[in-house]
Amino acid sequence: MKKIIFVHLLNDFSGSPKVLSQVIESAQNNGRDIELYTGKSSSGFLSNLTKKHHFYFYKRFENKYFTLVTFLLSQTILFFKLLKYFNKDIVIYVNTMLPFGAGLAGWVMKKPVYYHIHETYLSPTSLKYFLRSIIKISTTKIIFVSESVKELESFQNKEQLVIYNSVPQDFVINADKKDYIDKNKSGFNVLMISSLKSYKGVNEFIALAQLLLSNSDITFTLVLNAEKSEIDNYFSNFKFPSNIALFPQQSNVFEFYAKSNLLLNLSKIDECVETFGLTIIEAMSFGVPVIVPPVGGPTEIVREGVEGYLISSYKVDEIAQKIMKLSKDEKEYLRLSKNAKKRSLDFNENVFQTKILKLLNA
Template identity: 35%
Template sequence: MSGKKLVCFHLFNDYSGSPKVLKMVLEGMLRKGYRIDLVSSKGGVLDELLSYENLHKHTYPYRFSNNPAMTMLRYCAVQLYTFLLAFRWLFQKDVVFYINTLLPVGPALAGRLMGKRVVYHYHENAFVKGAFYKTLAFLMQKLAHEIICVSAYQASFLQRKKGVTVIPNALPKEFTDRLHPNPETAFERKTVLMLSSLKEYKGTREFIELAEKLPQYKFVLVINDTEENINNYLAANKLHDLTRGGINLTIYPRQADVTSFYNTATIVIVLTNSRQAVETFGLTALEAMSAGLPVIVPTQGGIAEMVKDGNNGYKIDVQELDAVGKHICVLLDNKELYIRMANNALLFSAGFDSEKVVTKLTQIITD
């Protein structure tokens, strides 16, 4: 076991992709005996690590607001707090600062000022977002000793080439062990699943429209937010009428464990609008294929690297919603085609071994 101590910073602890991957990495390191300090907000998937004696968590309150100015104010307050907090490790030797996502720039800056090793685990693609994220990406390339990217697509946007490593994400064994792939029974369920958020580019509106157009199938939408915020969003966007009348559509709020949804689905779709945001990896697609489910994903980004069109899924942009609907019908009405694609999806997912990924990440983080 290395004598190095890891101090990990993650802004918002919820049940989305990046904290899930972080939990897998930290848990693998904790089991190997590494001492870890985790600095993040409370109430999400990372709190499941609190049972480990060699982990100490520093918690602060943080949540998003419907008011962008308020969100930015809270973000800046957390950056100032974590910048100052970081100096508690000033006199400790062999400390590595592990920055998960672009957002914790305050502790990254503090780490460099103190001469600590700073490693970024870069999950976003800042270069298809606004000036704020581009600024954070510029700072990351200046502050990081090492940048871990989750796809070749994502890494291609970085000006910096030295100290950049591509390691695709994987799923923890405790997650995949709860999945029960069975293409025969999955086909009979005729259920279309999407896991999303309330961000406009994630395709919530389009998913609801698909459910209305295809009443012969069941649609399930899991939104990573509270029931109150979901109802407010539906009301503000005049979507309540569609959801009230759609008996084939069920919407669920944030879930601590989504395996049951995969185990009761037939296919999984991702409707991210690639004109507004690009999926750098596509953890949802990997989760779906690990459950033996074909997927429909956008044509761009790291998520598109995971799908061979017509083999384990389809690549269709949300702007072609009629084409998405057509391919849903093709899959759900052709059992032989469905089973072949479901088996291909499961075979593809087997190449993402969590133990190998955690070992590679540990080597890079601790150098």
């Protein structure tokens, strides 16, 4: 069997490296020989997965132009690093559109290249156009995380398939340890786990907390995929309402889901269409209903009024009303909670692994 060279840009605690970690674990459990390349970072979901973990230079800056320069440099370095496999029997598995150096290397070496595409939002537009052009000339197979992404980012004359993200087995095990269905009796906690980006609805989450400040039984928890210093800098001019608890990036979020009653995804529908929403199915596995955007991948997971609600983050007042209703209407809350738990079973890790291995072993 061909060796698999997995490539990712930034190893952190966000969704795309988490999904790739599941792909890698599936491949290793299947006895495949693998190697992993990521940009240098402190830690993330891809850390300590394999002994053959190689690093290449990459650094993010607050200045987007500096970041762009280091990104281009990183991909040049990655390109030359991968040329050592010229006479090897390999497949290159590129996670997200960004590591274009891997796609170019595969094209030059005439090796099979698989792309796992999670995103549709990339800025500037010229960068996205460039990355798509690399995919067009280099890729052999393309995996999309949802039908929505496939529809938006489809490529002609390429083998393409949709493999939905899955609830990791450790989430299922932890979710089954306690009775989460009845937890709304001890106050009502609203959770959001998100990147530290304005288009992810961070400001709207704070606005919701402010609107519901007088409701003492409703609290808010915000977990951000960022270091404390980044968070402090972003919120330097903010005054937080007293009903918000704020946390930096976490490697383990079980307890956050266990203590929450409702999950919000507030991505702005005109700036960042969610392609899937891994936190949505993770929360639902804990019996947590959700409020998510009415466009993109979340609409393939959540049915209006069944597992939660589909509401634009621009409708802050409407979301606030739903939160108040669920905090008081135990019957409605329990109905949504049970439905959410049941729906999460459709995103089974065994199904995900079977489809991934079928792809890798073809």
